[in-house]
Amino acid sequence: MASSIDDLKSAIKKALPELDMVIAWAAGPDPLSHTPLFITDEADVERIEWDPRCSQNLAGYLPGLRGKKVGIVVKGCDARSLVELLQEKLIDREDVTIFGLHCTGAVDARPVRKALGSTRGLESVAVDGGTARFTVAGEAKTLPLAEALQKKCFTCTGADAEVCDHFIGEHGQPPQVTETPTTTLEELEAMSMEERLHFWEDQMTRCIRCYACRSACPLCVCQDHCAAQSREPHWVDQTDHPREKLMFQAIHALHTAGRCTECGECERACPMGLPIMTLKQALNRSIQDLFDYRAGTDPDQAPPLFEFREEEKNIKEREW
Amino acid sequence: MSVNEGKELRIIGFLCNWCSYAGADTAGVGRFAQPTDLRIVRLPCTGRINPLFIVRAFMNGADGVLVSGCHPRDCHYSEGNFYARRRLEVLKALLPVIGVDPGRFEYTWVSASEGQRWRSVVTSFTEQVHALGPMPGFKSGTSLDMCLCHLDQPQVR
Numbered sequence: 433m434a435s436s437i438d439d440l441k442s443a444i445k446k447a448l449p450e451l452d453m454v455i456a457w458a459a460g461p462d463p464l465s466h467t468p469l470f471i472t473d474e475a476d477v478e479r480i481e482w483d484p485r486c487s488q489n490l491a492g493y494l495p496g497l498r499g500k501k502v503g504i505v506v507k508g509c510d511a512r513s514l515v516e517l518l519q520e521k522l523i524d525r526e527d528v529t530i531f532g533l534h535c536t537g538a539v540d541a542r543p544v545r546k547a548l549g550s551t552r553g554l555e556s557v558a559v560d561g562g563t564a565r566f567t568v569a570g571e572a573k574t575l576p577l578a579e580a581l582q583k584k585c586f587t588c589t590g591a592d593a594e595v596c597d598h599f600i601g602e603h604g605q606p607p608q609v610t611e612t613p614t615t616t617l618e619e620l621e622a623m624s625m626e627e628r629l630h631f632w633e634d635q636m637t638r639c640i641r642c643y644a645c646r647s648a649c650p651l652c653v654c655q656d657h658c659a660a661q662s663r664e665p666h667w668v669d670q671t672d673h674p675r676e677k678l679m680f681q682a683i684h685a686l687h688t689a690g691r692c693t694e695c696g697e698c699e700r701a702c703p704m705g706l707p708i709m710t711l712k713q714a715l716n717r718s719i720q721d722l723f724d725y726r727a728g729t730d731p732d733q734a735p736p737l738f739e740f741r742e743e744e745k746n747i748k749e750r751e752w
Numbered sequence: 753m754s755v756n757e758g759k760e761l762r763i764i765g766f767l768c769n770w771c772s773y774a775g776a777d778t779a780g781v782g783r784f785a786q787p788t789d790l791r792i793v794r795l796p797c798t799g800r801i802n803p804l805f806i807v808r809a810f811m812n813g814a815d816g817v818l819v820s821g822c823h824p825r826d827c828h829y830s831e832g833n834f835y836a837r838r839r840l841e842v843l844k845a846l847l848p849v850i851g852v853d854p855g856r857f858e859y860t861w862v863s864a865s866e867g868q869r870w871r872s873v874v875t876s877f878t879e880q881v882h883a884l885g886p887m888p889g890f891k892s893g894t895s896l897d898m899c900l901c902h903l904d905q906p907q908v909r
């Protein structure tokens with residue numbers, strides 16, 4: 433990717449004088465995930481990194497920077513979050529300069545850290561073909577993609593930023609991941625209703641209610657007005673009962689219904705590794721069937737719950 | 753007469769003021785026999801129904817939830833029920849994933865004059881929920897509850 437990163441740096445240098453800031457990634461404290469870099473000074477452009485460690489979806493910063501001229505670097509899935517923000521008029525197209533890239537997949541730091549044993553001296557990460565390659569303290573290591581990438585990459589619907597002002601590098605296909613493990617949704621489908629309830633009960637017992645899932649979600653824009661914090665009405669109580677934590681997950685899923693692009697940030701941010709994107713995936717499947725709609729694909733389309741049809745093509749009401 | 757001799761279940765009905773609540777009233781005034789498990793919450797419009805009302809009802813132990821409003825094109829506020837229909841369809845996708853049987857939730861339309869129809873909706877829905885039985889509860893409680901119950905188990909040190 434060496435050429436892409438050089439092209440990216442020069443494109444950003446060229447655009448920076450007209451912009452208040454450019455958001456990209458730089459090496460951070462964690463060797464397996466790069467950290468956001470907010471560039472206002474040309475000298476910082478040299479710190480930019482671009483490889484499968486650029487996991488964080490930077491689009492989430494945009495609503496908070498509304499009114500400023502912001503440049504942003506995006507992967508395919510990040511671009512879908514950005515499109516969704518445009519659809520909801522939470523950001524203004526003319527104020528955003530998008531630098532799009534072809535993504536080869538984003539590493540899932542947790543399992544990779546385990547598989548590599550130590551990440552001390554991790555020098556490089558790259559995906560080529562069906563393999564993720566790591567150089568750790570001079571030694572080359574490989575992992576199959578199914579063990580190295582985030583689950584969202586297994587079903588990536590487009591690894592190139594489709595809406596952008598500057599596309600850097602070559603276009604390409606999403607990673608071809610084989611031998612993927614069973615998804616949580618598939619596991620749930622094999623369970624009875626009662627088992628599903630207890631599955632979530634067990635998961636939620638581990639939830640520490642840190643709300644990192646909410647903070648990381650680019651579409652959770654309510655800030656201090658989140659229903660989870662409201663006392664009137666009191667949607668969730670303050671106990672650590674799994675019921676209350678599941679209630680919060682239902683709030684997040686329903687508040688992102690028809691909006692969630694499956695960027696995977698909620699799950700990636702969760703310190704307990706809980707499979708919470710599953711709920712949103714289930715809603716997305718049914719939203720696709722009901723409204724023939726996929727979030728974050730068309731900047732001019734309204735999200736399905738923002739509107740209605742008098743005759744709904746795919747809704748079959750129950751006959752009594 | 754109750755369809756379910758003796759044991760009632762907790763069924764919550766969210767009804768709009770203008771059609772279904774009046775329809776339920778029509779059924780009452782007509783003295784139609786109907787099961788008595790349903791507890792009605794009256795709302796101005798089905799468009800006022802936050803799908804979270806229904807999730808919260810299930811989390812708090814409801815065995816079934818029924819939503820009823822004006823027929824499409826008859827909404828007092830013109831479009832409330834059209835928005836509701838989309839939201840409630842999406843909710844239908846969420847409930848089974850978190851372990852609430854899809855048969856425990858229905859939405860429908862009953863007008864103010866349809867007392868008979870109201871009766872048959874309530875009767876069929878109540879029977880449907882009874883066939884499923886009570887909603888399974890959570891096994892554990894808060895972490896404190898769990899610590900307290902471990903105190904009684906000598907093998908846990």
Ligand code: SF4
Nearest residue numbers: 508509535538585588
């Ligand atoms: S989902 Fe696609 S674009 Fe996003 S990180 Fe994975 S491969 Fe890249």
Ligand code: SF4
Nearest residue numbers: 649692694695696698
């Ligand atoms: S709910 Fe999760 S996957 Fe969906 S947009 Fe928010 S962070 Fe991304």
Ligand code: SF4
Nearest residue numbers: 639640642643645702
């Ligand atoms: S990020 Fe994970 S642990 Fe934190 S509140 Fe969300 S689900 Fe719970």
